[in-house]
Amino acid sequence: MPLVTLRQALDAARSGGYGIGAFNVTDLVQVEAVLDAAARTSSPVIVQTIAGASAFGSDDLYWDLLLRSVAHYPQVPVVVHLDHGPDADTCRRAIDAGFSSVMIDGSLDPVTHQPSSFDANVAVTAEVVAYAHARGVSVEGELGTIGGSEDGGGTLKEIILADPDQAADFVARTGVDALAVAIGTSHGAYKFTSPPDGTVLHMDLISTIAARVPGTHLVMHGSSSLPADLRATINAHGGALPESWGVPEDEKARSTKLGVTKINQGMDSHMAYMAALRTYLDTDRLSADPAPANRAGRVAMTDMVAERMAVFGQAGHAAEIQVAPFVAR
Numbered sequence: 001m002p003l004v005t006l007r008q009a010l011d012a013a014r015s016g017g018y019g020i021g022a023f024n025v026t027d028l029v030q031v032e033a034v035l036d037a038a039a040r041t042s043s044p045v046i047v048q049t050i051a052g053a054s055a056f057g058s059d060d061l062y063w064d065l066l067l068r069s070v071a072h073y074p075q076v077p078v079v080v081h082l083d084h085g086p087d088a089d090t091c092r093r094a095i096d097a098g099f100s101s102v103m104i105d106g107s108l109d110p111v112t113h114q115p116s117s118f119d120a121n122v123a124v125t126a127e128v129v130a131y132a133h134a135r136g137v138s139v140e141g142e143l144g145t146i147g148g149s150e151d152g153g154g155t156l157k158e159i160i161l162a163d164p165d166q167a168a169d170f171v172a173r174t175g176v177d178a179l180a181v182a183i184g185t186s187h188g189a190y191k192f193t194s195p196p197d198g199t200v201l202h203m204d205l206i207s208t209i210a211a212r213v214p215g216t217h218l219v220m221h222g223s224s225s226l227p228a229d230l231r232a233t234i235n236a237h238g239g240a241l242p243e244s245w246g247v248p249e250d251e252k253a254r255s256t257k258l259g260v261t262k263i264n265q266g267m268d269s270h271m272a273y274m275a276a277l278r279t280y281l282d283t284d285r286l287s288a289d290p291a292p293a294n295r296a297g298r299v300a301m302t303d304m305v306a307e308r309m310a311v312f313g314q315a316g317h318a319a320e321i322q323v324a325p326f327v328a329r
């Protein structure tokens, strides 16, 4: 029962009182790292990727191979999810490829990258929901804007906190299965300038919004912790990541008690991978084959993701998700 929808996985998480990590992957070695971590910890898992942000030359080849990888892990339920679809066409492309879930990020205008109007967000999200639900695919929307840059490039986004008054209206008008709520977090390796407190990380918003949309799953984006030891290792081997603080581990665990069921993490996995890769390259200076360095990165990323699965609470819950597998149509 490998491929399941976001709705199926998150409904089980809500019943079980835990969160499920949605781990960003940018190549097949990272896909293997995440699926190995899920198999090791018996976790349901969400594997997510951003269109055009992989090491591959085309989404077509990458997405096809990613989807095929899932069949190698029959013991774990896997959601394959498009992260931050910028427009309806990209979401339709992922759905047609066989993804079981997509995010339409209608909070930003795809051309100007400026915050879009509430009505424009509703319109594009409802359009994607109609297409996706007709094919059994789940949809995540976004309310407010999350800071930073999802794929590590492009322009920085300002943070506009999610408005609880708009949440119920948005869900009623779009029918989304999950809602990314901007609570002060940012994407990427640069988040808070000091350990975050309630003035910048608005955890209280989660429970306020959860009460307004009880049938919809809440998603925490920008959840990486940015571990200082990994930054130090990267910088000791040629990197230059500035000091920055992410979301503390205990706050991520607390978010699942407040109403979050999907926790997005990309940068922590990337940092674990890069720290091991840079260390390997510095210690084996005669190596010309990239495979051993990438292998070291994969092993480190598997360990990191497995640790996070324990923090989010999904570890040990793989066998509980007894639903019909998702079949693309």
Ligand code: 13P
Residues within 6 Å of the ligand: 024, 083, 084, 150, 186, 187, 188, 189, 220, 221, 222, 223, 224, 225, 264, 265, 266, 267, 268
């Ligand atoms: P991080 O950059 O904190 O890992 O967040 C990833 C994310 O939210 C992807 O949508």
